[in-house]
Amino acid sequence: xxxxxxxxxxxxxxxxxxxxxxxxxxxxxSRPPPQARVVPIVSRDVPAPLRGTxxxxxxFQGLEPFLATGYGLVVGLNGTGGSDVPAPIRAQMERDMxxxxxxxxxxxxxxxxPEEMLADxxxxxxxxxxxxxxxxxxxxxxxxxxxxxxxxxVTSLEGGRLWTTPLRRGVPIPGGPATEPIAEAxxxxxxxxxxxxxxxxxxxxAGSRGPAGKPARARPSADDDRQVGRILNGGxxxxxxxxxxxxxxxxHTRAKAITDAIxxxxxxxxxxxxxxxxxxxxxxxxxxPREYQNRLDEFVQVLLHTRVEQGFAADFAxxxxxxxxxxPELAAPISWCxxxxxxxxxxxxxxxxxxxxxxPRLAALRAGARLGDITTRPYLEEVVRSGTAAQKSEALGLMxxxxxxxxINRFLREKIxxxxxxxxxxxxxxxxRRADPAIVRSKPGGKFLLHAVDAAEPMLFMTQQGEPKIxxxxxxxxxxxxxxxxxxxxKFMLSADSARxxxxxxxxxxxxxxxxxxxxxxxxxxxxxxxxxxxxxxTPEPGLDMTYAEIxxxxxxxxxxxxxxxxxxxxDDRLALELIRANQKNQEPERPELAxxxxxxxxxxxxxxxxxxxxxxPQPVEEVATPARTAREPAERAPDPERDQxxxxxxxPIPPRPPK
Numbered sequence: 001x002x003x004x005x006x007x008x009x010x011x012x013x014x015x016x017x018x019x020x021x022x023x024x025x026x027x028x029x030s031r032p033p034p035q036a037r038v039v040p041i042v043s044r045d046v047p048a049p050l051r052g053t054x055x056x057x058x059x060f061q062g063l064e065p066f067l068a069t070g071y072g073l074v075v076g077l078n079g080t081g082g083s084d085v086p087a088p089i090r091a092q093m094e095r096d097m098x099x100x101x102x103x104x105x106x107x108x109x110x111x112x113x114p115e116e117m118l119a120d121x122x123x124x125x126x127x128x129x130x131x132x133x134x135x136x137x138x139x140x141x142x143x144x145x146x147x148x149x150x151x152x153x154v155t156s157l158e159g160g161r162l163w164t165t166p167l168r169r170g171v172p173i174p175g176g177p178a179t180e181p182i183a184e185a186x187x188x189x190x191x192x193x194x195x196x197x198x199x200x201x202x203x204x205x206a207g208s209r210g211p212a213g214k215p216a217r218a219r220p221s222a223d224d225d226r227q228v229g230r231i232l233n234g235g236x237x238x239x240x241x242x243x244x245x246x247x248x249x250x251x252h253t254r255a256k257a258i259t260d261a262i263x264x265x266x267x268x269x270x271x272x273x274x275x276x277x278x279x280x281x282x283x284x285x286x287x288x289p290r291e292y293q294n295r296l297d298e299f300v301q302v303l304l305h306t307r308v309e310q311g312f313a314a315d316f317a318x319x320x321x322x323x324x325x326x327x328p329e330l331a332a333p334i335s336w337c338x339x340x341x342x343x344x345x346x347x348x349x350x351x352x353x354x355x356x357x358x359x360p361r362l363a364a365l366r367a368g369a370r371l372g373d374i375t376t377r378p379y380l381e382e383v384v385r386s387g388t389a390a391q392k393s394e395a396l397g398l399m400x401x402x403x404x405x406x407x408i409n410r411f412l413r414e415k416i417x418x419x420x421x422x423x424x425x426x427x428x429x430x431x432x433r434r435a436d437p438a439i440v441r442s443k444p445g446g447k448f449l450l451h452a453v454d455a456a457e458p459m460l461f462m463t464q465q466g467e468p469k470i471x472x473x474x475x476x477x478x479x480x481x482x483x484x485x486x487x488x489x490x491k492f493m494l495s496a497d498s499a500r501x502x503x504x505x506x507x508x509x510x511x512x513x514x515x516x517x518x519x520x521x522x523x524x525x526x527x528x529x530x531x532x533x534x535x536x537x538x539t540p541e542p543g544l545d546m547t548y549a550e551i552x553x554x555x556x557x558x559x560x561x562x563x564x565x566x567x568x569x570x571x572d573d574r575l576a577l578e579l580i581r582a583n584q585k586n587q588e589p590e591r592p593e594l595a596x597x598x599x600x601x602x603x604x605x606x607x608x609x610x611x612x613x614x615x616x617x618p619q620p621v622e623e624v625a626t627p628a629r630t631a632r633e634p635a636e637r638a639p640d641p642e643r644d645q646x647x648x649x650x651x652x653p654i655p656p657r658p659p660k
Contacts, residue, residue, distance in 0.1 A: 041249055042248035042249055044057070044248065047327065047330055048323075049320065049327055049330060049334055050330070050333055050337065052308060052309060053304065053305050053306060053307055053308070053337060053340075054245065054258055054261065054262070054303060054304050054305070054306050054307075054308055055304030057248050057249070057254070058246060058247045058248060058258060058284075058304075059245070059246050059248070060243060060244075060300050060303070061243060061244050061245075061246050062241065062242070062244055063133065063243045063296070063300060065132065066132055066170075067130075067131065067132075067169070067170060067171070068129070068130050068131070068132040068167040068168065068170075068182060068183055068235075069127065069129045069130075069167060069168065069170065069171055069172050070128045070165045070166055070167045070168060070185070071089055071092060071125060071126070071128065071165070071172060071174070072125075072126050072127075072128045072146070072165030072185065073093060073096075073097065073124070073125060073126070073162070073165070074123065074124045074126050074146065074160040074161065074163070074189065075122065075123050075160065075161055075163060076122060076160050076161045077121070077124060077156070077159060077160045078122070078156075078158070078159055079122065080121070080124075080154065080155045080157075080226075081120070081121050081122055081123045081124035081153075081154055081160075082121070082124055082125075082148070082152045082153025082154040082155075083123065083124065083125045083152060083153070084151060084152050085149050085152050086174070089125065089149070089174045090118070090125065091174070093114070093125050097114040097117065098114055100163065100164075102114050102117055124148060124154045124157065125149060125152060126146050126148055126154070126157070126162070127146070127147050127148075127149055128144055128146050128162065128165050128167065129144065129145050129147075130142060130143065130144040130145065130185065130235050132167070132169070132182060132183060132235075132237070133296070136288075136293070136296075137237065137240050137288065137290075137293065138237050138238060138239065138240050139236060139237060140236070140237040140293065141233040141234075141235060141236050141237075142233070142236075143230060143233060143466065144167075144231050144234045144235045145229070145230050146162055146189055146228070146231060147227060147228045147229075148227035148228070154227055155226070155227070156226035156227065157189050157191055157226060157228070157229045158189070158226050158549075159189075159547065160188075160189045160229070161187065161188050161189065162185060162186050162187060162188075162189060164184055164185070165184065165185045165186065166181035166183075166184055167181060167182060167183040167185055168180070168181050168182065169182060180239065181238060181239070182237070182238060182241065183235050183237050183238050183239075184235070184236055184238055185234050185235045185236075186231070186234060187231040187232075187233075188547060188548075189229035189231055189549075190229055190230045190231060190232055190464075190468070190547075190548060190549045191225075191228075191229040191549050192225050192226070192228075192229075192549070192553075230464075230465075232463070232464075232466060232468050232548075233466060233467050233468075242285050242286055242287055243285075243286050243288075244279070244283050244284060244285050244286060245258065245262075245276070245283075245284040245286060245303070246282060246283055246284075247281075247282040249282075250280075250281040251281060251282075252281045254308075255278050255280070255281055255282065255283075255284060256278060257308050257309070258276070258284060258308055259277070259278045259284050260310070261306055261307065261308050261310055262275050262284070262286070263276050264310050265302070265306045265340060265342070266299075266303070270290070271287065271289050273287045275288075275289055286303070301336045302336060302340045303340075304336075305333060305336035305337040305340040307340070307341075313341040313344035314344050314345070314347070316337075316345075317341055317346075317347075317348035318348045320334050320337050320338050320345070320348075320349075321348045321351065321364070324352060324359075324360040324363055324364060325352075325360050328359040328360055331359045331360060331363035332363065334363065335363040335364070335366050335367045336367075338364070338367040338371075339367045339370050343372070345367070345371065346373045349364045349367060349368055350373070350375060352364035353365055353368065353375070353376060353379045354379065361379075362383065362391070365379055365380060365383070365395075365398070366394075366398065369398035369399070370398070372401070373402075374402055374403050374405055376398070376402065377407065377408055377411075380395045380396075380398055380399050381395075381399075381411055384399075384415065384423070389422055389423070392420070392422070392423050392426070393422050393423065393426040396415065396423065396430045397426060397429065397430060399411070399412065399430055400431070400433040401433070408434070409431065409434060409436050409438075412431045412434075412436070413427075413431065413436075413438055413454075415427035416428060416431075416453060416455045416473065417455055417456045417457065421459070421567070424455070428451075428453055428461075428471060428473070431453070432451065438453060438454065439451050439452070439453050440452040440453070440475060440525075442529070444529045444531075444532035445532035445533050445534050445543065445545070447468065447532050447547070448467075448468035448470060448532070448548045448551075449467060449468065449470070450469075450470050450472070450525070450528055450529070451471045451472070452471070452525055453471070453472075453473060453475065454474070454475055455474045456474070457567070458472075458473060458477040458564075458565060458566035458567070459473035459566055459567040460524075460555055460559070460566050460567065460569065461473065461569045461571070462552050462555075462569075462570055462571065464571045464572075465571065470552070472524055472525060472528075473566075474566065475525065476523070477523070477524045477525075477564070477565075477566055478522040478523055478524060479496070479522045479523075479524065479527060479558075479563055479564060480562060480565050481496040481498065481499045481500075481501065481522060482496050482497055482499060483495060483503070483562075484496075485557070485558055485561045486561075487557040487558065487561070490508070491508050492505075492506070492508075492554055493506040493507075494506075494563055496522070502520060502521060502522070503519065503520055503522050503527070504519050505517065505518050505519070505527070505544070507546075509544075509545075516542075516544065518542050524564060528555075529543075530542070530543055530544060531543070531546045531550075531551050531554065532544075532545075532546060533545070552570070555568065556568055
């Protein structure tokens with residue numbers, strides 16, 4: 001074939017192949033041409049003042065609390081234990097006990113087999129549960145709930161101690177595949193203090209009269225009241241699960257810009273790793289800085305309201321200050337945007353501290369106080385004087401965060417005598433945060449924090465979550481004399497013959513131990529120290545070695561009987577409600593803290609405590625043994641279509657708060 005023909009043939013083959021999309025090679029095999037991947041573009045309807053923030057184009061994921069559970073062993077019970085549980089659970093416990101050294105020669109329990117130990121009525125197999133929050137670093141402590149397994153024969157967990165128990169995500173399946181533990185739980189069990197130790201029937205009778213002759217509310221008790229307990233700060237995180245920021249629209253360039261913005265706003269400092277680390281085009285891993293470990297909700301909000309494009313902070317502060325006046329319905333997110341700018345925003349928002357409209361004024365004060373602006377002090381004091389109950393409490397909390405200023409401490413001390421219980425507690429907490437020397441601090445028996453502060457009206461405040469604490473308002477509070485108080489059917493008694501005599505304390509722990517009778521001074525602080533103290537070779541002073549739950553329960557009964565003339569205020573128990581929701585709904589629980597209105601909403605109220613009692617008794621601790629005994633549900637707000645429509649436009653909703 002002539003050369004011209006061959007060239008023409010080749011040209012025609014190439015042309016036909018290109019035209020028809022056929023392969024030019026031999027053999028007939030072909031691969032489909034690459035197809036373009038269609039990725040839908042997510043577009044948010046973002047209000048103008050919030051555009052350009054991380055939360056306008058990304059979401060925070062992985063901070064929702066989830067259920068962590070396990071089966072554990074409680075020891076040290078006074079014949080009230082039981083191990084009659086399903087065979088798979090018992091077999092698992094026997095394996096765990098063997099791993100812990102029961103029956104081994106190198107163990108102090110070498111003379112017992114797991115089977116023999118479980119037969120002891122001083123031992124119980126229990127179900128352990130807690131709400132775990134991703135993002136908490138290893139070593140973070142949290143509260144746990146311990147409950148008897150139905151049908152196990154356990155009548156009371158009072159006085160018991162939980163052996164170290166691994167906690168895993170979700171509900172455990174005995175005999176099933178075991179996931180890696182994320183936490184551990186252990187410690188002494190805190191049983192409902194408003195019941196009678198060792199006598200479930202006593203509180204079912206009519207309650208005694210209060211110090212003013214009014215009926216004191218006594219909660220009828222049943223056996224299952226003591227089958228559920230709590231270990232304050234008994235859980236510890238072992239494996240950190242870091243949350244992530246997820247971009248709406250994947251982009252390596254945008255992911256890097258957001259990563260850089262986060263690390264600029266939250267520099268690494270002494271933290272072991274950078275705050276943000278880009279994983280891919282749409283995912284950024286977050287490590288919570290140490291300074292925000294106890295303020296996780298604040299960290300999330302500041303991060304999401306940080307501007308992607310850093311720079312010109314002062315200029316944006318002016319814009320945000322103007323936006324507070326123009327968009328009062330966006331006051332909360334704009335306040336976070338101001339805080340995200342840092343200290344450079346302070347000069348621009350000071351002009352709003354005395355603004356005529358309350359919502360922009362309070363939003364500016366909130367941002368300024370969080371940024372440490374000491375000039376917010378007189379304006380926050382005015383909020384405390386004239387605001388609603390919730391506004392007063394938040395303003396006092398913000399004052400506790402301000403820098404050193406004797407005027408702040410003086411003002412907070414004055415509020416210790418406020419008629420409102422919520423204000424009094426908020427003032428104390430602010431003083432405690434500021435390490436005010438007016439608070440006398442001790443830790444009797446190493447069991448709980450005992451704080452005392454001068455106050456005109458005696459009040460006893462105690463925590464029911466986090467680190468155990470009793471706060472005595474009125475350092476000179478004394479046992480009323482003459483007195484005779486019979487608590488728990490003669491197990492614990494106080495008596496004094498005259499107004500000048502010492503107080504005789506009688507305590508009978510169990511029938512097997514001789515009763516103790518000692519004379520002490522009338523001060524309530526001395527009484528609390530004596531109740532908690534444990535005599536040892538190193539500390540030979542006398543004491544009753546009572547548990548924190550027993551001490552709180554005894555104080556409650558003494559107040560009821562008029563032996564201590566003080567109000568009794570237990571802290572609200574939120575953990576019970578959260579666990580009920582997590583179990584019943586099988587989804588991430590709604591945090592009850594969010595039920596209270598923020599500072600800038602008129603009409604906000606709520607004490608943050610379960611109730612106060614001198615003559616009227618407290619709201620008792622609500623446990624999670626049965627759904628019928630739940631903590632108080634947050635109040636429902638009246639329907640507001642306009643507000644709901646505004647909320648749909650918000651970029652970043654307020655996230656759940658982690659457990660304390």
